[in-house]
Amino acid sequence: MKVFQTNEIRNIALIGGAKSGKTTLAEAMLFEGGVISRRGSVEDKNTVSDYRPIELERQNSVSASILYTLFDNKKINIIDTPGFDDFCGEVISALRVADTAVMVINSQNGVEVGTEITWRYSTRAEKPVIFAINHLDQEHANFEDTFRQMKQQFGKNVALMQYPVNAGSGFNAIIDLLKMKMFKFPQGGGKPEITDIPASEKSKAEEMYTTLVEELASKDESLMEIFFDKGTLSEEQMQTALKTGLISRTIFPVLCTCAKQDMGVARLLEFIAGNVPAPDEIPGVKTKDGKALNCKVTDPASAFIFKTSVEQHLGEISYFKVYAGEITEALDMINPNRQSKERVSQIFIVNGKNREKVEKLVAGDIGATIKLKNSYTNNTLNSPKNADDIIEPTVFPDPKFRTAVKARSTADDEKISSILNELAKMDPTLMMGYSRELKQMILQGQGELHLNLAKWHVETLEKIPIEYYAPRIPYRETITKPAKSMYRHKKQSGGSGQFGEVHMMIQPYREGMADQNDFPIRGRDVIELEWGGKLQMNNCIVGGAIDARFLPAILKGVMEKMEEGPLTGSYARDIVFNVYDGKMHPVDSNEISFKLAGRNAFKEAFKNAGPKILEPIYDVEVIVPEDKMGEVMTDLQGRRAVIMGMDSEGNYQKILAKVPLAELNRYSTALSSLTSGRATYGMKFAEYAQVPGDIQDKLLKAYEEQEKDEE
Ligand SMILES: Nc1nc2c(ncn2[C@@H]2O[C@H](COP(=O)(O)OP(=O)(O)OP(=O)(O)O)[C@@H](O)[C@H]2O)c(=O)[nH]1
Numbered sequence: 001m002k003v004f005q006t007n008e009i010r011n012i013a014l015i016g017g018a019k020s021g022k023t024t025l026a027e028a029m030l031f032e033g034g035v036i037s038r039r040g041s042v043e044d045k046n047t048v049s050d051y052r053p054i055e056l057e058r059q060n061s062v063s064a065s066i067l068y069t070l071f072d073n074k075k076i077n078i079i080d081t082p083g084f085d086d087f088c089g090e091v092i093s094a095l096r097v098a099d100t101a102v103m104v105i106n107s108q109n110g111v112e113v114g115t116e117i118t119w120r121y122s123t124r125a126e127k128p129v130i131f132a133i134n135h136l137d138q139e140h141a142n143f144e145d146t147f148r149q150m151k152q153q154f155g156k157n158v159a160l161m162q163y164p165v166n167a168g169s170g171f172n173a174i175i176d177l178l179k180m181k182m183f184k185f186p187q188g189g190g191k192p193e194i195t196d197i198p199a200s201e202k203s204k205a206e207e208m209y210t211t212l213v214e215e216l217a218s219k220d221e222s223l224m225e226i227f228f229d230k231g232t233l234s235e236e237q238m239q240t241a242l243k244t245g246l247i248s249r250t251i252f253p254v255l256c257t258c259a260k261q262d263m264g265v266a267r268l269l270e271f272i273a274g275n276v277p278a279p280d281e282i283p284g285v286k287t288k289d290g291k292a293l294n295c296k297v298t299d300p301a302s303a304f305i306f307k308t309s310v311e312q313h314l315g316e317i318s319y320f321k322v323y324a325g326e327i328t329e330a331l332d333m334i335n336p337n338r339q340s341k342e343r344v345s346q347i348f349i350v351n352g353k354n355r356e357k358v359e360k361l362v363a364g365d366i367g368a369t370i371k372l373k374n375s376y377t378n379n380t381l382n383s384p385k386n387a388d389d390i391i392e393p394t395v396f397p398d399p400k401f402r403t404a405v406k407a408r409s410t411a412d413d414e415k416i417s418s419i420l421n422e423l424a425k426m427d428p429t430l431m432m433g434y435s436r437e438l439k440q441m442i443l444q445g446q447g448e449l450h451l452n453l454a455k456w457h458v459e460t461l462e463k464i465p466i467e468y469y470a471p472r473i474p475y476r477e478t479i480t481k482p483a484k485s486m487y488r489h490k491k492q493s494g495g496s497g498q499f500g501e502v503h504m505m506i507q508p509y510r511e512g513m514a515d516q517n518d519f520p521i522r523g524r525d526v527i528e529l530e531w532g533g534k535l536q537m538n539n540c541i542v543g544g545a546i547d548a549r550f551l552p553a554i555l556k557g558v559m560e561k562m563e564e565g566p567l568t569g570s571y572a573r574d575i576v577f578n579v580y581d582g583k584m585h586p587v588d589s590n591e592i593s594f595k596l597a598g599r600n601a602f603k604e605a606f607k608n609a610g611p612k613i614l615e616p617i618y619d620v621e622v623i624v625p626e627d628k629m630g631e632v633m634t635d636l637q638g639r640r641a642v643i644m645g646m647d648s649e650g651n652y653q654k655i656l657a658k659v660p661l662a663e664l665n666r667y668s669t670a671l672s673s674l675t676s677g678r679a680t681y682g683m684k685f686a687e688y689a690q691v692p693g694d695i696q697d698k699l700l701k702a703y704e705e706q707e708k709d710e711e
């Protein structure tokens, strides 16, 4: 394979709702580029992109596939992404390294939630976007409706480059406004006959052509002058305007395809090869110290790993984009993120699971390498010359679905923990960890489908049965009013005795609060609790009632109760305890005595201080189609949500609410069934708040039961 120079490379990501036809389009693109000689299909389970066992089983993509095709002397790298939002990490990584997004839309459904979501990702990534309106051969294809919704949702810069003559069953012709020609496809698709526009379409096409030329001329002052002077633009001038408009995201070209029958795909490739920016024509990436890497081949080598996966019979494969210089095989590089050396032994260009060894990849190109020792997604690889440059990592969304996980047989717990940790290393949106607080292995991801995929991996590929079950809620405990207590710990039954008596007054801790003035404070300790909140110990001892050397032991005892709160065994927070009196025994007083006395005095006081359970509250943002607003609102209110605001976003409504975590278990699944998958949401931890009385009672009872069972 020849070495393609930066200006001969185009990097696109296929994004869009599930089943919009991205994988089928990628297949047709490879065919039109002559990279494959026969087109496979998702139904026949033989596309280049959907090659993973789970994709063959489910007939949809679950992981991004890196592909390439060739067209008009260009190498077009294609990243085919999954449409289900559970796999959004794959889309976000792909959009980070692609230079242009190709948004595929199913003309039967118009703008779907998946379209809306991936549009948002492409906007956040500030990438140029081309639209491909697909499925035009389907009976219920509705081009006009789809285009109208796109204008409404994505704004006036959405501009038609083509329109279908006869969308629906029997579809076979497209009017191309840039060429002012008709592309007529043979039955079953393939190479079109390019003809003049038939009389029946002439006036419509000319009207749309004028609109398009005006639109393009408005992108550039000099073109505007030419347009006013000549009343039109040449195809080259239109291409210049297109590139300017694409890069500045002031024009979003719309093309037409039927990927299944390979109609309009070659023209789309021609459009991409001729109009989208090359890697060095758009802003590249920044390093942590603000240096810009814009795919200059003359700069010292730098590459960014945007995806890592484990391939059967091969091990780890790392996909990277070259952001500066050249990467050649057997190159010694530095990973500044992990301060480690890496030898890039072999480099490949890939098409799904097929790899082709190459000698060199230049700035802007995308490739893969294998068996790196200690480098993962979001890591940079540099030549020794610029060893320290760290490319800003891709930011992934917070998890929105969590589950507790255990192996069917406890003997396998350790094994599944390391397998799931390995999976999490590969997928930045998957988080795996053992919660010391909840005493559970917790797996977090973007949705139920996402976590089921991990379960499938462990059970089918690693052959270890596992169980997902409800994760506990990380409640907190605190107090709402002052309370006093006195506790005497006494054990004097022969041998070394124990004696310690502690009098304490506890009160709620508030930032900037005034000191109590019941007892003089001789010393204080404010502890930042690792689980959030504060604990303050005030030494109010007078007359040496308790020797200062026993205060750390009292604190230790109190901390034990803070770690395992008196109400439900959850962490306690935001409490001040004043030790104001006590008694010692000249012989039997020791650390353990005062630890236990402190611990129990605290426990006693706690119960009389208006103790409250706090629950984690999350800020939730739900994006929902207008027609489903009512159901989603009712459901949220049933989850003790406090609606904080509403906003509209195109055809969608955005609901902002504060919702207890305890009410969000499996919310993504519930929301999906409420809205037939047409809504999405995000959640972020906000604060802790008191649980309502009835819930506190339930939790107390449940804890009592649990304690009894453990006796
Ligand atoms: N009739 C028709 N069917 C199509 C067309 N494009 C794709 N399909 C079919 O639509 C289904 C979904 O196609 P995919 O290519 O898997 O869609 P996708 O966007 O990759 O889906 P995800 O991977 O789930 O995001 C498959 O059954 C395809 O054969 C088209 O233009 N016309």
Ligand SMILES: [Mg+2]
Residues within 6 Å of the ligand: 022, 023, 024, 050, 060, 061, 080, 081, 082, 083
């Ligand atoms: Mg797919």
